[in-house]
Amino acid sequence: MADNFKSGFITIIGRPNVGKSTFMNRMIGQKIAIMSDKVQTTRNRIQGVLTSEDTQLVFIDTPGIHKPKHRLGHFMVQVAEDTLNEVDAVLFMINAKEGYGKGDQYILDRLQKVKRPVFLVINKTDLIHPDDLLPLINDYKDKYDFEEVIPISALQGNNLTHLLSELKKHIPEGPQYYPEDHVTDHPERFIIAELIREKVLQLTMEEVPHSIAVVLENMEERASNTVFIQATIITERQSQKGIVIGKQGTMLKNIGKNARRDIETLLGSKVYLELWVKVRKDWRNKQSQLHEFGFRSDEY
Numbered sequence: 001m002a003d004n005f006k007s008g009f010i011t012i013i014g015r016p017n018v019g020k021s022t023f024m025n026r027m028i029g030q031k032i033a034i035m036s037d038k039v040q041t042t043r044n045r046i047q048g049v050l051t052s053e054d055t056q057l058v059f060i061d062t063p064g065i066h067k068p069k070h071r072l073g074h075f076m077v078q079v080a081e082d083t084l085n086e087v088d089a090v091l092f093m094i095n096a097k098e099g100y101g102k103g104d105q106y107i108l109d110r111l112q113k114v115k116r117p118v119f120l121v122i123n124k125t126d127l128i129h130p131d132d133l134l135p136l137i138n139d140y141k142d143k144y145d146f147e148e149v150i151p152i153s154a155l156q157g158n159n160l161t162h163l164l165s166e167l168k169k170h171i172p173e174g175p176q177y178y179p180e181d182h183v184t185d186h187p188e189r190f191i192i193a194e195l196i197r198e199k200v201l202q203l204t205m206e207e208v209p210h211s212i213a214v215v216l217e218n219m220e221e222r223a224s225n226t227v228f229i230q231a232t233i234i235t236e237r238q239s240q241k242g243i244v245i246g247k248q249g250t251m252l253k254n255i256g257k258n259a260r261r262d263i264e265t266l267l268g269s270k271v272y273l274e275l276w277v278k279v280r281k282d283w284r285n286k287q288s289q290l291h292e293f294g295f296r297s298d299e300y
Contacts, residue, residue, distance in 0.1 A: 004054070004173055005054055005055070005056075005173065005174070005175070005176060006054060006055045006056075006168060006171050006172065006173050006174060007055065007056040007057070007058070007171065007172075007173075007174035007175060007176060007177060008056075008057060008058070008087070008088035008089065008167075008170075008171030008172060008174065009058045009060060009086065009087040009088050010057055010058065010059050010060065010087055010088065010089045010090070010091060010167060010171075011059075011060040011084065011086075011087045011089075011090050011091065012024065012059060012060065012061050012091045012093055012121075013084070013090060013091070013092055013093070013107060014092060014093035014094060014095075014107065015094070015095070015098075015101065015103040015104060015107070017095065018093045018094055018095040018098075018123055018124075019093065019095065019123040019124055019154045019155070020061050020093055021061055022123075022154045022155055023061075023093065023121075023123065023152075023154035024048045024059055024061040025048075026154050026155075026157060026160065027048065027050055027057075027059060027160065027164075028048040028049070028050060028059070028183050028184070029183075030183060030266075031195075031262065031266075047059065047060050047061075047184055048061065048183060048184055049177075049178045049182050049183055049184060051176070051178070051180050051182075055168050055171070056176050056177060056178065057164075057167060057168075057171070058177065058178070060087065084110065084111070084113075084114050084116075087116060088116060088170070088171045088172065089116055089117050089118075089119065089147075089167060089170050089171060090111070090114060090116055090117070090118045090119065091119050091121045092107065092108075092111065092118055092119065092120050092121065092146075093121045093122075093123050094120070094121070094122055094123065094140070095123060095124050096122050096123060096124045096125045096127060096128045096132075096133070096136060096151070097124055097127040097128055099136055099139065100136075100139045100140065100143075104140075105143075108143055108144050111144060112144075117147035117148075117170045118144070118146055118147055119146060119147050119148050119149075119150060119163075119166065119167075120137075120140050120141075120144075120146040120148070120149045120150070121150050121152055121163065122136065122137070122149065122150070122151040122152065123152055123153065123154050124153060124154075124155070125151045125152060125153050125158065125159075126153040126155065126156050126158065133151055137149050137151075147170065148166050150162060150163045150166065188219075188266070188267065189216045189219060191266060192216060192219070192229065192231075192263050192266070193214040193215065193216045193231065194214070195259050195262045195263055195266070196214045196231055196233070196255070196259045196273075196275070197212055197213070197214045197233075198259075198262075199254075199255045199258045199259045199262075200212050200214075200233060200244060200255055202258075203251060203254055203255055203258070204243055204244065204251070211235060211236040211237070211240060211283075212233060212234065212235060212240075212244075213233075213234040213280075213283065214231055214232070214233055214234070215231065215232045215234060216229065216230075216231050217230040217231060217232055218230040221269075222272075224270070225269050225270060226269065226270045226271070226272055227263075227267055227269045227270070227271050227272070228272045228274075229263070229271060229272065229273050229274065230274045230275075230276075231273070231274070231275055231276075232275075232276045232277070232278050233252075233255075233275060233276070233277045233278070234277075234278055234279075234280050234283060235277060235278070235279055235280075236279070236280065236281060236282055236283060237279065237281070238279055240279075241277050241278070241279050244277050245277055252275055252277065255275065256273050256274075256275050259273060260273045
């Protein structure tokens with residue numbers, strides 16, 4: 001490890017669908033956070049670790065802050081807000097195309113109490129004309145004293161090197177918390193379940209809202225370097241179950257095929273994936289089921 005090694009924790013916060021998970025995956029270099037064009041995709045804090053010769057940055061991808069409509073929503077917002085004073089720096093990410101909104105003011109009000117450097121990260125700049133960038137920056141600079149304003153495109157990788165160099169200036173000297181080849185603190189089982197959930201969200205489009213959970217029932221290595229995985233997709237209503245299964249099981253088959261491809265990349269092994277679908281009515285409002293599915297909080 002280099003002399004004067006630096007390490008720090010950086011939380012990524014913002015409204016739903018501003019590109020936090022895309023940014024995280026781009027920085028780490030592989031998929032650890034699921035991506036969807038639907039809002040509120042991320043439900044738990046997902047830590048991604050980026051290690052170089054002299055620095056280790058631990059990024060925390062949080063659920064998008066939004067007005068909650070159920071117990072799960074309250075849990076997601078609490079998770080995001082709890083990170084603000086636990087870290088060395090905060091990345092407040094916005095969507096360049098959407099601009100300032102009421103949800104941003106809700107976040108800015110909470111940032112007033114933060115005693116860490118806060119960076120305004122303007123994502124998706126590839127979707128706007130360059131002339132529109134300066135007025136957007138001024139809109140936000142009038143509302144908060146940011147450490148730095150950095151426009152990026154997480155999808156295309158634009159300006160991420162500059163963002164990294166600015167972050168390194170603001171994190172303290174510290175230990176290497178994780179081994180060099182460590183990219184996340186979440187176990188493989190969690191990421192596998194998330195990859196399956198991602199495919200449900202992507203393939204069912206607007207037909208199935210975020211009332212989906214995935215529970216990994218069994219995972220074991222068998223002969224010939226094959227990993228056998230059994231997982232259950234949880235829905236809230238019988239009609240949603242029908243959509244996830246599809247006519248003659250075609251939707252579930254496609255979900256399994258696409259998920260298996262990503263899981264094999266993650267594990268570096270051949271994967272046999274078996275999926276079931278079950279209904280748990282109104283599970284997002286039932287604390288016992290939230291706990292069962294891995295959403296734990298002292299308050300909710």
